[in-house]
Amino acid sequence: MDGLQRGASVDEETEPEEPKVGDCCGEGCNPCVYDIYRESLKRFKAKRPHGISADSLGLDKIEFKPFRLTIITPQTKDTSIYRFESSERISIKIGQHLELLVPCQSENGVKEVVRKYSPIAWTVTSFDVIIKRYANGEASKYFDKAEPEDVMSWRGPYGNFSYRKDDQEQLVILCAGTGIAPVIPIIR
Numbered sequence: 001m002d003g004l005q006r007g008a009s010v011d012e013e014t015e016p017e018e019p020k021v022g023d024c025c026g027e028g029c030n031p032c033v034y035d036i037y038r039e040s041l042k043r044f045k046a047k048r049p050h051g052i053s054a055d056s057l058g059l060d061k062i063e064f065k066p067f068r069l070t071i072i073t074p075q076t077k078d079t080s081i082y083r084f085e086s087s088e089r090i091s092i093k094i095g096q097h098l099e100l101l102v103p104c105q106s107e108n109g110v111k112e113v114v115r116k117y118s119p120i121a122w123t124v125t126s127f128d129v130i131i132k133r134y135a136n137g138e139a140s141k142y143f144d145k146a147e148p149e150d151v152m153s154w155r156g157p158y159g160n161f162s163y164r165k166d167d168q169e170q171l172v173i174l175c176a177g178t179g180i181a182p183v184i185p186i187i188r
């Protein structure tokens with residue numbers, strides 16, 4: 001019973017929160033806080049196929065949804081921050097990434113490729129991504145031509161990395177190039 005008393009919520013309307021380090025007493029309780037969490041998550045997901053939660057209608061893990069590119073802020077000659085806005089609410093967690101559907105030219109006409117990007121900041125209806133454009137890269141060519149008011153297709157978010165503010169006294173982060181993107185929200 002210990003797990004039930006201290007455990008995650010069994011409310012099926014709100015997305016359950018993963019237990020914090022230290023919530024599990026390690027004494028083999030049945031159910032454990034993690035059992036409650038997994039069951040709550042299963043029920044929550046069953047009620048909302050494709051990972052759509054009430055507070056994240058603008059983003060879906062399977063279906064691409066339209067976002068309007070609103071601001072482009074150049075950082076270097078080949079790297080810019082792009083702000084995308086949705087007409088619906090979105091929910092993103094630190095460390096997660098999104099997928100962009102990129103229409104590009106092929107010998108047989110237009111083909112589509114998918115590329116991943118980690119938001120560096122977000123609100124309830126918008127997110128910012130920092131993107132480096134490579135010579136001849138498919139998404140890079142798409143972003144070379146991108147202009148405010150363009151509509152692009154995004155889906156997600158993905159990734160189970162879990163970071164909690166002040167969980168640790170010290171944090172050492174190693175990253176390189178655009179690998180800095182997912183750690184910017186942690187540093188902030």
Ligand SMILES: Cc1cc2nc3c(=O)[nH]c(=O)nc-3n(C[C@H](O)[C@H](O)[C@H](O)COP(=O)(O)OP(=O)(O)OC[C@H]3O[C@@H](n4cnc5c(N)ncnc54)[C@H](O)[C@@H]3O)c2cc1C
Binds near residue numbers: 140181
């Ligand atoms: C989880 C995750 C998060 C990411 N987050 C970010 C982010 O926040 N910001 C960011 O900028 N990137 C991020 N990336 C990288 C991003 O997904 C793309 O890989 C990147 O933007 C390049 O895509 P592209 O379509 O422009 O280039 P691609 O078409 O994939 O090509 C990349 C480079 O390889 C060269 N190339 C392609 N094919 C060949 C070939 N056959 N032979 C020789 N050279 C070739 C191209 O000329 C180009 O220079 C992330 C990746 C992952 C996996």
